[in-house]
Amino acid sequence: MRVLSVAGITGSGKTTIIENIITELTKRRYSVGSIKEIHYEKFAIDEEGTNTDRHYKAGADLVTARGYFETDILYKKRLSVQDILRQYDHDYVVLEGVEDFFVPKIISAHNIEEIEAKLDETVFAISGRISNEIEEYQGIPVINTITNIDQMVDLIEQKVFPALPNLPEKCCGTCGYSCKELTGEILRGERDRNDCPIGSENSVQLKVDGHEIDMVPFVQDILRNAVEGVVKELDGYKKNARIEITIGDKNGTSR
Amino acid sequence: MRVLSVAGITGSGKTTIIENIITELTKRRYSVGSIKEIHYEKFAIDEEGTNTDRHYKAGADLVTARGYFETDILYKKRLSVQDILRQYDHDYVVLEGVEDFFVPKIISAHNIEEIEAKLDETVFAISGRISNEIEEYQGIPVINTITNIDQMVDLIEQKVFPALPNLPEKCCGTCGYSCKELTGEILRGERDRNDCPIGSENSVQLKVDGHEIDMVPFVQDILRNAVEGVVKELDGYKKNARIEITIGDKNGTSR
Structure with missing residues (x-):
């Protein structure tokens, strides 16, 4: 599964960029899933007093609401992105606002300061309001996804690779890099995905x-x-x- | 995983019975999950216009909202109970209002007519308002879960077994019964869980x-x-x- 991330401050237009990307990816016949990080302490998707909420409050720590057209599996804890991705089987998964899983990243920004706040070796594109002013920043393309979605999704097809396992360095380190660093190396073409032994050809799959x-x-x-x-x-x-x-x-x- | 079901018409007190059962099971140190069937065509847990809803409408068919204390995995389709249960790893899972997966069943009822409407070979207990009037119906115990939860959960511990696979009879039929029929046979003590070859340990394929x-x-x-x-x-x-x-x-x- 190819996983990419869109990062930026609240109000920078992350969701609009993602909508445009998902729309274009599905137009190109890819299956797409997404994960949205909600930075709001009181977030609760279920309402007080629903039957599922009552199950949870009685002590059920995993509750599912199944309707005619959707199935909502409600974990009462914060899962790791790795655990969440195990539920997915898509060509592309787009992360919004996720900070703890390193994959190729698009920054959404109004201005240079907002770019600088999120800039690291995993960034392969920049978008948002700033794309009306510049076309490139430190060698990274700056693309407007409203007027130029083809260019952005061409770049995604070219750059985004099957996600690295994002293991802690202490558990692996086989390639000589952290997963964040290796992501940067792959994006710059200095290493490739096969430099990570996990998920590569001769591996054991379980x-x-x-x-x-x-x-x-x-x-x-x-x-x-x-x-x-x-x-x-x-x-x-x-x-x-x-x-x-x-x-x-x-x-x-x-x- | 031991799976049981609570069935009854809307307003018969299913959720209250389930709350009492979950509370007592967790008091007995079991892990508990639940699945609630929502018989309401317009059910949608996510609100119009949220970021996750926008991802979905752009074409993402699996969307996760991750907060600090919960993770909600939103499938935009109706999953089978079998598929949902693959996410669970609990001692007990309680189904509310599920009609298409056969496991030992408790009927919640106000009166005899409501019992009759849900009665079949999978019923091992009856509860709800009717428990104020009778203690037994056709040999099946009628138990008030507010005043007598210990008796109900003792019965659950005794009767509820690891769920049968609920395969269509055409795909299996090895035991000579449908999964619904075998559930009844096991509850009556005429067969046991090992009469179902699926889930038996003897299946290593190389x-x-x-x-x-x-x-x-x-x-x-x-x-x-x-x-x-x-x-x-x-x-x-x-x-x-x-x-x-x-x-x-x-x-x-x-x-």
């Missing part, structure tokens, strides 16, 4: 109940050795063969 | 370069133990979850 679990190379190796240690004793095994294992029934939600 | 490798149960157990020994140490693992592993090829990678 899904639990359909959700992908990231593993650092060390853990991938343990799992590969554990599996191959058994499987290589069986008739039909070939060295370097692709191995697929499924434990649990295909339809099982609820063993 | 493919090498796409070809299925048969394993006697003994070897299945060795492979399962090798895999689970590693995987259970990872974030994201859930007991009895379906596990899928792919080693040695990029095709399995959804990134």
Whole structure:
């Protein structure tokens, strides 16, 4: 999944930029999901006194409201972006106002000061009101998404890559960078996505109940050795063969 | 996961019964989740014009609002109960007003007519206003959850079992019953949960370069133990979850 982020102060036009990007991406036949960070301490999507709110207040910590045309899964805690993304299976996911997950970023700004406040190595485009005044800032294209959405989405197609795992450096560090730094290196063309061993070709993929679990190379190796240690004793095994294992029934939600 | 359902007409007191059950289950140290069916065509949890609503209207079909204390994952379609339950990892999940997933059921009713309207083989208890008048109906206990919640939750602990897969009979039928019928048989003690082969532990599938490798149960157990020994140490693992592993090829990678 390719993930990008739009950052900027409140009122800088983030949502409008995202609307334009999503509209154009879907026009180009991509599936799109989004994640919106809400910086408002009292945010609560459910209203006081609804049945679901009553379930929650009685002690249910995960409550779903299912209607005829929507299904709202309400976690009563803040999930990590990694955990949220496990629910997604889209070509592109757009993050609005998320500060703790590093992916290629578009800044939305009125002026140079607002650009400077959000500028880092992950920025590959700038948009918002400032795009009426300049076309480029420190080598980064400044694009108006109302008049020039094609240029912006061409750039997204060219620049945005499958998200890095955003593991803490202490847990991985295999590539020699943090995920934030590697994002910058990839955007500048000095490294590429395969420099991250997680999600690249020779890796071990693990899904639990359909959700992908990231593993650092060390853990991938343990799992590969554990599996191959058994499987290589069986008739039909070939060295370097692709191995697929499924434990649990295909339809099982609820063993 | 043990799943139970509370059914009854609007105003019969379903939510109050569920509040009492959830409160008592959490007092007994169980984790509890819930799913509420909303029979209201215009139901929409998100308000018109919010940023997340704007993302959706631009074309994002999965939108998450993340606040400081909650995370709301908003699917713009009706999910099956099976799909919703994949997000849960709780001791008990309580369904309110769900009609299309068969699990042990409590009827909430004012009177005999309302009982009759919802009565089938999956009913193991009755509650609501009628519990002020009778203590038993056709052999089924009638329990007031305000004055007698202990009795109700004792009964839940005794009767409610890990949910059947609720597969269409055409796709399975291995046990000789529909999942609804088997639910009734288990509640009456004539069958038990192990009569359903799905969710049984005996299902490890192995493919090498796409070809299925048969394993006697003994070897299945060795492979399962090798895999689970590693995987259970990872974030994201859930007991009895379906596990899928792919080693040695990029095709399995959804990134």
